[in-house]
Amino acid sequence: MRYLPGGLDRLRTSRDVLLVLVLTALALTTGDTFAAVLGDQARRDRPDDLLWLLLVLAQCLPLLVRRTHPAPALGVIGVAFGLYQVLGYEGSAAGLALYIALYSVGAHLDRRRWETALAAAIGYLVLAVAMDRTPYRQPLVIDYVTFVPVLVLFWLIGEGVRARARSEAARRAAQEREAVASERARIARELHDVVTHHVTAMVVQAEALPFLLPGNPDKVTDGLGTISATGRSAMTDLRELLDVLHDPGESAPDPDRVPAREPLETLVERARSAGQDVTLTERGTPHPLPTGLGLALQRVVQESLTNALKHAPGRATTVTLVHGDDDLSVEVVTAGTGSPAPTPRRAWARSGRGINGMRDRVAAFGGELTAGAESGGFAVRARLPRKAESRVGGRPGGAAEG
Incomplete structure (x- = not known):
């Protein structure tokens, strides 16, 4: 065969x-x-x-x-x-x-x-x-009643073996296609998370610099420094991600080899340097988190702050992290303007993956995520069970507006 x-x-x-x-x-x-x-x-x-x-x-x-x-x-x-x-x-x-x-x-x-x-x-x-x-x-009974059915029987046995082998091959091909689709979704989600956050911060900083010239040279210098540092961080994350994808010695991706995780304080500080008014609040006693669960938490906060920079630049944004005994809750709320008229979106801001990517990450650990407009602003809330069995890779990422 x-x-x-x-x-x-x-x-x-x-x-x-x-x-x-x-x-x-x-x-x-x-x-x-x-x-x-x-x-x-x-x-x-x-x-x-x-x-x-x-x-x-x-x-x-x-x-x-x-x-x-x-x-x-x-x-x-x-x-x-x-x-x-x-x-x-x-x-x-x-x-x-x-x-x-x-x-x-x-x-x-x-x-x-x-x-x-x-x-x-x-x-x-x-x-x-x-x-x-x-x-x-x-005698005819030997020729036609015995010999012919035996010959036909051997042919039909081969037919049955062939049908079973083809069915097994089709099943394996379907599994391979599903694995490829899942891996493509995982790669797209990682690239989206790494690139969008850093590039958004850089673009926002670059757009603000012309308004600071020529009267605020110190702020311009600080802004250029932030753009440089953000670019280097993006290159580091991309290099680590591509190293995982291009390593010929690995038969399958190692879930522990992921782009470097940054503390939430670093994400918040980067958003502040891009002009966003961000406040971080933690409640409860922090506990060490598994690599995958910690990365999921980071990506939810990262994507939420990125969306705030893209769609609501300058508005007050609060990040609240609650450490429970059985679960971990995070809430990212961007305040509204008090006006029913929505803030125009930037032309480059659409990615189509953000919210669904967050939802898939949280669901992979048995958690729940909600996201939507709230009081003229936008709120993202997620709950991550600490001891839930991971189902990472079990479902492909979606493509919804973020």
């Missing part, structure tokens, strides 16, 4: 070689035994000669290619089997090759299956007519 790995394919070829050797040895040494088992009513007494040997080999050797060329193998074996029977040679183990060839056609033939079945049926009819004109003819 063409989808088999190379090592398994070579193993099965070796088995076919062993099969041919064993069958040939049996055919050359156990003729009398097989004649007794077959119970021929008309004794076949043609002596073994060179033609006998050639016909035995012609029935056994084609089994070497029964997987790669099943139809030609069946054709050669069928002709040799028919001549062997018509000429009246004593029954031998070589006749078993016909059943194996029929099974192989059912299991391994991919094209012209109906044509091959028709050719096999015609060949059998020709053999039946020829045998009816020899001294070795058998």
